[in-house]
Amino acid sequence: MKKLFPLLVISLMLSGQTIAQTPKGDIKNGPLTHTPESSLAVISGAQIGLPASLTQGAIYVGTLQKAPATPGKKVPVVVFMHGSSGLGLKAIAEWQQWLAGMGIASVAPDSFGLKDKLTYNSPIDKDTYEKVHAMRASEITLAVAALQQLPWADTSKMVLAGTSEGSVPVARYTGKDFAGRIMFAWSCEDNYFVTAHKTAIPDDQPTLNIISASDPYFSPSNSWLGNSAAVGHCGAVLKNNKKASIVLIPGGPHTVLNFPQAKGPVEGFLKDLFKL
Numbered sequence: 001m002k003k004l005f006p007l008l009v010i011s012l013m014l015s016g017q018t019i020a021q022t023p024k025g026d027i028k029n030g031p032l033t034h035t036p037e038s039s040l041a042v043i044s045g046a047q048i049g050l051p052a053s054l055t056q057g058a059i060y061v062g063t064l065q066k067a068p069a070t071p072g073k074k075v076p077v078v079v080f081m082h083g084s085s086g087l088g089l090k091a092i093a094e095w096q097q098w099l100a101g102m103g104i105a106s107v108a109p110d111s112f113g114l115k116d117k118l119t120y121n122s123p124i125d126k127d128t129y130e131k132v133h134a135m136r137a138s139e140i141t142l143a144v145a146a147l148q149q150l151p152w153a154d155t156s157k158m159v160l161a162g163t164s165e166g167s168v169p170v171a172r173y174t175g176k177d178f179a180g181r182i183m184f185a186w187s188c189e190d191n192y193f194v195t196a197h198k199t200a201i202p203d204d205q206p207t208l209n210i211i212s213a214s215d216p217y218f219s220p221s222n223s224w225l226g227n228s229a230a231v232g233h234c235g236a237v238l239k240n241n242k243k244a245s246i247v248l249i250p251g252g253p254h255t256v257l258n259f260p261q262a263k264g265p266v267e268g269f270l271k272d273l274f275k276l
Contacts, residue, residue, distance in 0.1 A: 022123060022224040030118040032131045034138055041113030042139055043146045047087045049096030049106040051075055054152050059100040061093050064107070064146075076157035076274040079143045079178070080108040081136060081166030083185070083255075084120070087112070092163075095257045104270060105152060109139040122217065123192050123224060130195055137169040144177050157274050162186075163257060164217070171199045171234070180206035180273050182266060185254050187211060187218040188234035192226035199237040207244040208269045209234040210262045212252030245269070 034042065043064060050060040054070040078099060082092055087110055096106045111117065114135075120128065140160065147153040160178040162170040167186030181201060188199045188209070201207055211233055214221045219232030238244040249261045256262045270276070 025121045025124040027124055027128060028119045030116045031114060032118050032128075032135050034114055034135060034142075038114040039142055042109045042111065042142050043113075045110040045113050046143070046146075047093065047096065047108040047110065049093075049100040049104075050152065051100045051103045051105060053103060054105065059097060061096050061100065070152045072151060074152055074154040075103060075105050076159075076270070076276075077147060077153045077155075078104060078106040078159045078161050078182075078270070079140065079147070080106055081139065081160075081162030081170055082108055082111065083162075083164035083166050084132075086110070089255065091255050091257045098258070098263065099270075102267065102270065103276060104274065107143055107147065107153075109143050111136060111139060126192070126195050129193055132165065133168045133172070133194070136166060137172065140169055140173055140175075144175070159270065159273065164254065168194065171197070171201060171237075174200045178205075180208070180269070182208045182210070182269065183234065184210050184257060184262070185212070185215060185218065186234070187215070187230065187232050188237045189218070189230045189232075190227050191218065191230060192224060193218070197237070199234070201237065201241065201244075203240045204243060205241070206269065206273055207234075207238060207241060208247070208265060209238065209244070210247040210249070210256060210265065212254065212256055213248040213250045214252070216254055 046064045048064050048067060052059050055068050060068055087108055092108060099106050147155055158178050159180045160170050161182035163184035167183040170181055170183050171188050188197050190197050220230055233246050235246055247265050249256050249259055252259060
């Protein structure tokens with residue numbers, strides 16, 4: 001009996017099997033509810049992209065508060081919800097520049113407008129994740145209200161998009177403000193990141209889901225995903241939506257915004273939706 005455990009370990013090693021262990025995440029505590037001050041900062045510090053047709057010069061990618069004056073022309077808009085790392089992710093500005101090149105404006109609310117907000121490294125507890133998701137959802141409401149006041153925003157042509165943490169509120173949004181949705185790096189499934197996925201996309205709303213086939217967080221390749229039946233994409237919740245598409249990028253990383261395999265489908269989706 002004393003030799004049983006060592007023999008079991010050796011047997012597992014020889015058979016190529018490993019005993020998966022869930023890593024321990026960490027939390028840097030801070031607030032998770034926007035104040036009147038931070039609500040203003042979320043929008044004034046939002047990263048926007050404006051097409052050259054609006055600036056009468058070059059494409060502008062920068063904060064809303066420093067945006068150049070624009071003429072009375074209106075253009076379609078993508079509201080983009082960043083991931084947990086915020087707007088410091090270079091790929092977001094590159095993506096907004098690319099959108100502007102197609103004549104599409106974009107607004108990415110700055111969640112870090114809340115000073116010293118809680119941050120984390122996954123995995124952490126689901127209750128904290130859900131508080132994060134609730135705060136991020138409130139930023140969509142702030143963005144919609146702001147766009148209604150911006151002279152260049154065609155609010156009849158808006159798409160809601162997000163990546164990773166930012167895609168959860170995109171999938172859950174119940175408002176009628178957007179013509180379509182794009183979710184990068186989220187699978188719309190129950191897993192360690194949510195108490196339940198709570199996807200609320202109508203079956204007749206144009207939707208695009210783009211994710212790596214081996215996403216390190218939300219595909220079955222994650223040993224601590226927390227759902228043995230997960231497939232790693234939004235196929236289950238979109239199965240009755242004839243206006244939905246799912247793009248899996250083999251071997252891609254978590255951030256796939258600017259992959260050619262992602263840009264092609266996004267371009268087709270937006271041009272078709274906005275009649276460009």
